[in-house]
Amino acid sequence: MSVILILIAFSLLVAGSFLIGFLWSVKTGQYDDDVSPAVRILFDDEILTYKRTT
Amino acid sequence: MRENTIYTETQYYHCGENCKEESVEADNKSFCCQGCKLVYELLQENNLCSYYDLQASPGKTQAILGDRYAYLDQSSIADKLILFKEGDISHIQFHIPAMHCASCIWLLEHMNRLDAGIISSKTNFIQKELHIIFDHTKTSLRNVVEKLHEIAYPPELNLKELEKGEKKALSKSRIYKIGIAGFVFGNIMLLSFPEYFSSGIYEGDDFHVIFGYLNLLLSLPVFFYSASEFLENALMSFRQKVINIDVPIAIGIVAMFLRSIYEVVSDTGPGYFDSMTGLVFFMLIGRNFQSKTYEWLSFERDYKSYFPIAVTRLKGTEEEVVSVHDIKPNDRLFIRNQEIIPADVLLVSQKAQVDYSFVTGESREVTCQHGERIFAGARLVGKPAEVLVQKDVSHSYITKLWNQSSGKSESKSKYAHLTESISKWFVIVTMSIAVGSLLYWYPTDPSRAMLAFTSVLVIACACALALSAPFTFGNMIRILGKRGIYLKNTKVLEQLSNIDTVVFDKTGTLTSAENYKVEYVGIEPTDLQKQLIASLAHASSHPFSRMLSTHLSSSNNSLPITNLKEINGKGIEGLIQGNLVQLGSRSFIHVAEAQNRNVKSSEVGVSIDGKLLGYFYFKTSYRKSATTLLHSLKNEGYKISVMSGDYSFEQTHLEELLEQKEGIHFEQKPIDKLNSIKEVQSHGKKVMMIGDGLNDAGALMQSDVGLAIAEDINNFTPGSDGIILSKNFGQIGNLLRYAKAGHRIIIISFIISILYNLVGLWFAVQGTLSPIIAAILMPISTSSLVVYTVLASSIKARRLGLTKMKA
Numbered sequence: 001m002s003v004i005l006i007l008i009a010f011s012l013l014v015a016g017s018f019l020i021g022f023l024w025s026v027k028t029g030q031y032d033d034d035v036s037p038a039v040r041i042l043f044d045d046e047i048l049t050y051k052r053t054t
Numbered sequence: 055m056r057e058n059t060i061y062t063e064t065q066y067y068h069c070g071e072n073c074k075e076e077s078v079e080a081d082n083k084s085f086c087c088q089g090c091k092l093v094y095e096l097l098q099e100n101n102l103c104s105y106y107d108l109q110a111s112p113g114k115t116q117a118i119l120g121d122r123y124a125y126l127d128q129s130s131i132a133d134k135l136i137l138f139k140e141g142d143i144s145h146i147q148f149h150i151p152a153m154h155c156a157s158c159i160w161l162l163e164h165m166n167r168l169d170a171g172i173i174s175s176k177t178n179f180i181q182k183e184l185h186i187i188f189d190h191t192k193t194s195l196r197n198v199v200e201k202l203h204e205i206a207y208p209p210e211l212n213l214k215e216l217e218k219g220e221k222k223a224l225s226k227s228r229i230y231k232i233g234i235a236g237f238v239f240g241n242i243m244l245l246s247f248p249e250y251f252s253s254g255i256y257e258g259d260d261f262h263v264i265f266g267y268l269n270l271l272l273s274l275p276v277f278f279y280s281a282s283e284f285l286e287n288a289l290m291s292f293r294q295k296v297i298n299i300d301v302p303i304a305i306g307i308v309a310m311f312l313r314s315i316y317e318v319v320s321d322t323g324p325g326y327f328d329s330m331t332g333l334v335f336f337m338l339i340g341r342n343f344q345s346k347t348y349e350w351l352s353f354e355r356d357y358k359s360y361f362p363i364a365v366t367r368l369k370g371t372e373e374e375v376v377s378v379h380d381i382k383p384n385d386r387l388f389i390r391n392q393e394i395i396p397a398d399v400l401l402v403s404q405k406a407q408v409d410y411s412f413v414t415g416e417s418r419e420v421t422c423q424h425g426e427r428i429f430a431g432a433r434l435v436g437k438p439a440e441v442l443v444q445k446d447v448s449h450s451y452i453t454k455l456w457n458q459s460s461g462k463s464e465s466k467s468k469y470a471h472l473t474e475s476i477s478k479w480f481v482i483v484t485m486s487i488a489v490g491s492l493l494y495w496y497p498t499d500p501s502r503a504m505l506a507f508t509s510v511l512v513i514a515c516a517c518a519l520a521l522s523a524p525f526t527f528g529n530m531i532r533i534l535g536k537r538g539i540y541l542k543n544t545k546v547l548e549q550l551s552n553i554d555t556v557v558f559d560k561t562g563t564l565t566s567a568e569n570y571k572v573e574y575v576g577i578e579p580t581d582l583q584k585q586l587i588a589s590l591a592h593a594s595s596h597p598f599s600r601m602l603s604t605h606l607s608s609s610n611n612s613l614p615i616t617n618l619k620e621i622n623g624k625g626i627e628g629l630i631q632g633n634l635v636q637l638g639s640r641s642f643i644h645v646a647e648a649q650n651r652n653v654k655s656s657e658v659g660v661s662i663d664g665k666l667l668g669y670f671y672f673k674t675s676y677r678k679s680a681t682t683l684l685h686s687l688k689n690e691g692y693k694i695s696v697m698s699g700d701y702s703f704e705q706t707h708l709e710e711l712l713e714q715k716e717g718i719h720f721e722q723k724p725i726d727k728l729n730s731i732k733e734v735q736s737h738g739k740k741v742m743m744i745g746d747g748l749n750d751a752g753a754l755m756q757s758d759v760g761l762a763i764a765e766d767i768n769n770f771t772p773g774s775d776g777i778i779l780s781k782n783f784g785q786i787g788n789l790l791r792y793a794k795a796g797h798r799i800i801i802i803s804f805i806i807s808i809l810y811n812l813v814g815l816w817f818a819v820q821g822t823l824s825p826i827i828a829a830i831l832m833p834i835s836t837s838s839l840v841v842y843t844v845l846a847s848s849i850k851a852r853r854l855g856l857t858k859m860k861a
Contacts (some may be wrong), residue, residue, distance in 0.1 A: 005264065012241065019237045026229050035179035039156045041165065 067094065067106070068680070088572075093205055094166065097161070105161045123203070125375040126196035135211075136195065143173065144190045148202070148209030151184045161205060169193050169201050176370045184209070211363055228283075228342055235280040235335040238272045242328045243829075245269055250323045250826045266318035272362055277311050281334045282526050283341075285548060299477040302484065302516035303337060309511035329828045333517050336836050344524035344544050361396045361447070362803040365389070368440065378447055385443045389434045397430050398450045399441035406439035407430040454554030458732055472548060472797070476804060477516060484514040491819040499821075506821040513814030513823055518807030518839045523548075526843040530792065533851045538779035546775045549759045550793035552740045556687055556786075557731060557753070559745035560698035560708070563763050563783075564680050571675050572605040576660070576668010583667070587660055589613040590628050590635045598658050599626065599637070601672055625658075636661045679784025684712060688786045693739070697722045697730065697753070725752035744778075744786065761786070788854045795850045803843050810835040 027032065067083035083094070090787070095106055126132055137145040153162065162184050169713040171193025175186045184207075188198055202209055208283040245265045281304075288304030291297060307330060314325025367376045373388060378396045386402065389395055395408070406422050410432050411732035423430055427440065430450035488510040495503035497732075527544035541547060558564050579587065588606035591599040593615055615628040625638015634642045636659075643661040652698060660667045688694055695717035696708060709715055719730065727745075731753050734741050743750065746764070754760030754774045760775035763783065778786070814831050817823040 004261075008245070008268070015237060015241060019233060022233050023230055026226055026233070031229075033178045033180045036159050036163075036177045039159050039179075042156075043160055043163075 088532075096204060101166055102161060102167060105157050118215055123196050123199050125197055125377075127194065128364065128375050131364055131375075131377055132195045142189050142191045144188055144194065144195070146186050146188070146198070148184045148186070148199075148211075150182055150184050150202070150207050150209050152207050153177065153179065153184070158207070162207060165198075165201065168205070169197060172198065172201075185299045201399055212361060213298075228338060228670070231280040231283075232335065232338045232342060235276050235331060235338055237333045238276045238280075239328065239331040242269050242272055245272075246328045246825075246829070247322055248644055250829070262324065263321060266321075266324055269325065270315060270318050273311070273314070273327045273331055276331045276334050277307070280338060281307050283421050284334075284337065297474075297478045297481050299473050299516065299520050299602075302477055302481050303333075303520055305481070305484075305511055306514070306516065307333065309508055313508045314510060324825050326825050326828055329825070329832045332829075332832060332836075336517065337520060339519040340524040343528040362394055365393070365396060381443055381447060382444050383445060387441050388438060389441060390438045391434060391436060395428055395430060395434065395441065396450075397443050397447050398445045399428050399430075399440060401426050401428055402442050403437075403439040406437070407435040409435050442787075472800060473520070477519065477740050480514075480516055480519060484510065487514070487815060487819065491821075491859055494819075495821065502821040506819055509818035509821060509823040510815060511826060513818045513831070514811050518810060518835045519804060521836060522800050522803035522807065522839055522843050525840050526803070526847050529844045529847045530796050530851070533848065533856055534789065534792070537785065538782045539776065539785060540778070541776040542774070546759055547793050547796055549740070549775070550742070550790060551797040553692070553742040553759060553790060553793075555693040555695065555739045555741045555742045556790075557697060557734075557741055557757065558684075558697045559727075559743075559750050559753075561746055563750075564696065565676055571673045572601055573671040574668055575671065575674065576666070577671060579660075579667055583662060585613060586630050586633055586635050586662065587637065588614060589630055590626060590637055593618055593626070593628065598670075598672060602637070602658065602670060603607055605670075606735070634663050639743075677780070677783050681711060683784050683787050687790075688713070690787070692788075692790075693717070695730075695734075696721070697727050724750070724752050728756050731756045742790075785856070788856055792851065792854055792856060795854075796847060799843060799846045799850070802846075803839050806842065807835065807839060 096102075114337040120462060126135075135146060139145075152158070159179060162177050163175055165171045165186065169188075171189045173187045173189060173190075176183055177184050178381060184202075199211070204763050245268055249262055249265065284300045284303045284307060287298065287300035291301055293697075310326040310330040310333075314327050314330065317323040317325040331501065361378060364375050364377050366373050367381070369389050381397055387395075387399065388649070401422050401424055404424050405426075408420055408422055408428055410420060412428070420432075427444070430447070481642065491510055492503045492507040495506050524544070527547045530547055531541050531544055584606055588603055591602040591606065593599075613630050615630050618626070618628040620626045621638075621642065625636060625642035627634065627636040627638075629635075638659060640659055643659045643666065658670045658672070684694060694712060694714070696712065697719045698721075705718060705720060708718055714716065719726070722730070727750060731741050731743060735758070741757040742759040742761065743753050744761045744763060745754055746762055750760075750762075754762060756793055759776070760774040761776045761778050763780050764777055765780045778789075810831065814823070814828075818829055
C-alpha cells in the first residue's frame with residue numbers, strides 16, 4: 001500500500017512544478033500583453049534593398 | 055511615375071481620410087498633407103513600407119513639428135523621464151495613445167531602422183506603451199521623441215508623466231495567490247475523496263492520518279498567503295470599528311482552519327481544508343473579476359496631464375528651457391504657437407490670440423492686449439508671445455479649481471455599499487445563531503456545543519454573499535465596455551443605481567462636436583463679398599461673429615477695416631476696401647420689410663453698401679439622440695438640468711427641447727458648475743454629471759457619478775468615473791436602467807444565498823454538519839450564484855439592447 005504514498009508524493013511534485021511554471025510565467029510578464037506577441041510573430045523580415053527613391 | 059490617374063483611390067494612402075480637392079502627390083499615391091507625405095517618404099527611404107501592407111491606411115494625420123521638444127535636451131528633465139541608464143544604454147518607456155493596429159506595432163518595433171542609435175523597441179499593446187532601449191552616445195532622447203512624432207506616434211509627455219517617476223509596479227500578487235489557492239484546492243480535494251467515499255474500506259490503515267496532515271501542510275500557504283488580504287482587511291475594519299464584507303469571510307476562514315487543525319490533530323475527522331481553500335480560491339477569483347480595469351484609459355487625469363513639461367524662460371536676451379515646476383512669479387516666458395500657458399500670466403507682447411478651450415470647453419479664440427491677464431491652461435494660437443508670470447503653477451486659477459473639488463473623494467467613500475450594509479447584519483445574525491446554539495447545547499452536551507458553534511461559523515461564511523456583487527458588476531462592466539461605455543470600477547455601477555438627478559453640459563455634450571450650423575438665405579455672395587463679411591466678423595467678439603468667421607474661414611486673410619463701429623446688441627459695421635459692410639439685426643441694417651416674422655433660430659443680416667444681401671441663420675445642432683434621451687429620462691422621474699458656459703441665446707430653444715424652464719443655466723464658469731452641483735447635493739440628491747472638456751472637470755469630480763463624453767477614445771477626457779463614446783450618447787438612459795437592474799439582481803442573489811445558508815445552518819445548529827456536506831454545499835451554492843448573476847446580467851443587457859454590437 002505504501003506505493004500509493006510514493007505516487008502521491010510524485011503527483012504533488014509534478015503538480016508543484018506546474019505551479020512553479022505558472023508563477024514564473026506570470027512573473028516574467030508573459031500575460032501582460034496578449035496582442036503584440038501574436039502579431040509580432042507574423043512579421044516577415046523582408047529583403048533590404050537600399051535603392052533610394054526620392 | 056507620371057501616370058497619376060491610374061491611382062484612383064478615394065482615400066489618402068497614409069491616413070485613410072477621404073480625399074479633398076487639394077492633395078499632395080508622390081509615387082502615384084495621394085496624401086492629404088505634407089506631413090503625411092513626409093511620413094510615407096521616411097518609411098519608403100528606410101524600407102519600412104510593409105507598414106502599409108499589414109493594414110490599409112494605418113497612419114494618422116500629421117501635425118507639424120517645431121522645436122517643441124527642445125526641452126528634452128535638458129538633462130535635468132531627461133533624467134526624470136529615463137527609466138535607467140547603464141553605460142551607454144538608456145531605457146525609456148512612453149505612453150503612445152495613437153497605437154491602434156498591427157501596423158503600429160510593426161512600425162514601432164522597427165524604430166531602429168529609423169534611428170541607428172535605437173537598439174530595440176518593444177510595444178505593450180494593452181497598455182499602449184513603448185519601451186525603447188537606445189544608445190545615448192549615438193542619439194538623444196530628443197531625437198527619439200522627434201522620430202516618434204515624425205512617424206505620427208507622438209508620445210504622451212506631460213507634467214504628470216514627469217512626476218510619477220517610478221512606473222507603477224503591476225500588481226501580480228493576486229494572480230500568484232489565485233494560482234497557489236487553485237493548486238492547493240485541487241490537491242486537497244483529491245486527497246479528501248478517499249475519506250468521503252471509502253466509509254471503512256481502508257479501516258486499519260493510517261491513510262486518513264497521513265492525508266489529514268498532508269492537507270494541513272498544503273493549506274498553510276493558502277491560509278497565510280492567499281487569504282492574507284481577507285484577514286488583514288478584517289483586522290483593519292475591526293480597528294476602525296466598522297464591519298465590511300471581509301469580516302464574515304475572515305471569521306469563516308479562521309473558524310474552518312482552526313476546526314480542521316483540531317480535527318486532524320485529535321484524529322476526529324478530516325477537517326474542512328477543501329472547503330476552506332475552495333472558498334479562498336473562489337473569493338480571489340471574484341475579486342479579480344471585479345477589478346477589471348481599462349488600463350489604457352485614464353480616469354485620473356487632472357491639470358497635470360495637460361500641462362507641458364517645460365517652457366522657455368527669457369533671461370535678459372537669452373532663452374533657457376526650464377521645468378514648469380521651476381517657474382517663479384515675475385519670470386518672463388516665451389510661448390510659441392500651440393503651446394499651453396502653464397501659469398496665470400500678464401501679456402508682455404502687444405497682442406496675442408489664445409484659445410481657452412482647455413479651460414472652458416468652448417472653442418473660442420480670444421484676442422488679448424498688452425498687459426491683459428491670461429489664465430493658466432490657455433493655448434496660444436498664432437504668433438509667439440512673451441508673458442510675465444504672476445503666480446506659481448500650483449496657485450493658478452485652474453489648479454485652485456482642482457483643489458476645491460478634491461474634498462469629494464471623501465464623501466464618496468462614505469457611501470455605504472449594498473454589500474457592506476448587508477454584511478453587517480450578516481455578521482450579527484450568524485454570531486448570535488452561533489452563540490445561541492452554543493448556549494443551547496452546553497448544559498446537556500458540552501462537546502456538541504463546541505461542534506455546533508464552529509459548524510455555524512463554518513457553514514455561514516459569506517461566500518455567496520461576497521461573490522454576488524463582484525460577479526454581477528464585473529460582468530456588467532464588461533458588457534458595457536464592449537458597447538463603448540467604460541466605467542472606472544464597479545463602485546460606479548452601484549452609485550449609478552442611486553442617481554436621481556442628471557446634469558448635462560451643453561456644448562460638446564448635448565450638442566455634437568461641430569456645434570453650430572450656419573445657414574444662409576439670400577443672394578449668393580461672391581468670393582470677394584465673402585471675404586469682406588469674414589473680415590468684418592473676425593473683428594468682433596460677439597458669438598455670432600465668431601461662428602460666422604469660422605464658417606467663412608475658407609478665405610484666408612482678413613482685410614484691413616476702417617471706421618469700425620460696433621453697437622452692442624445691434625450689429626457691427628466697417629469700411630473695407632471702400633465698401634461699407636454691415637452685419638446685424640434687421641433694424642440695424644435698415645431693412646424696412648415686415649419684421650414680425652417669427653424666427654426660431656437667431657439670424658444676422660448682411661448688407662454691403664446699403665444693399666441687403668441676405669441672412670445668416672445660426673442653429674445649434676444637438677445630438678440626434680439628445681431629444682429622446684432627455685424625454686425618456688424625464689419620464690422615468692429623473693430631474694434634468696443643463697449647464698453651459700455659452701451665451702444664453704439658445705435658451706428658448708433649449709427650454710422647448712426640455713419642456714421645462716428651471717434647471718437651465720447659461721454662462722456658467724467651471725467653478726459655477728461645481729458649486730451648483732454642490733448645491734443640488736446638499737438637498738440630498740444624487741447627481742450624475744455628463745460633460746466633456748476641462749471646464750467640466752470640477753463638476754465631474756464633485757458629482758456622485760461623472761461621465762465624460764469622448765468623440766474618440768484616444769482623445770483626452772477630463773478626470774471622471776466613466777468615459778462614454780459620443781456615438782453611444784443615447785445609451786445613457788439604458789446605462790441608468792441597467793445599473794438599477796444590476797442592483798435588483800444582487801438583491802435576488804442575496805436572498806438565494808441566504809436560503810443556502812439556512813440549509814447549512816439546519817445541520818450546523820444540530821452539530822451534525824459533516825465535512826462532506828460542507829464540501830458539497832459550498833461549491834454548489836457558489837457556482838449556482840455565479841451562474842445566476844452572470845446570466846441574469848447578460849440577459850438584462852440583451853433586453854435593453856446593450857449587447858448589440860455596432861460597428
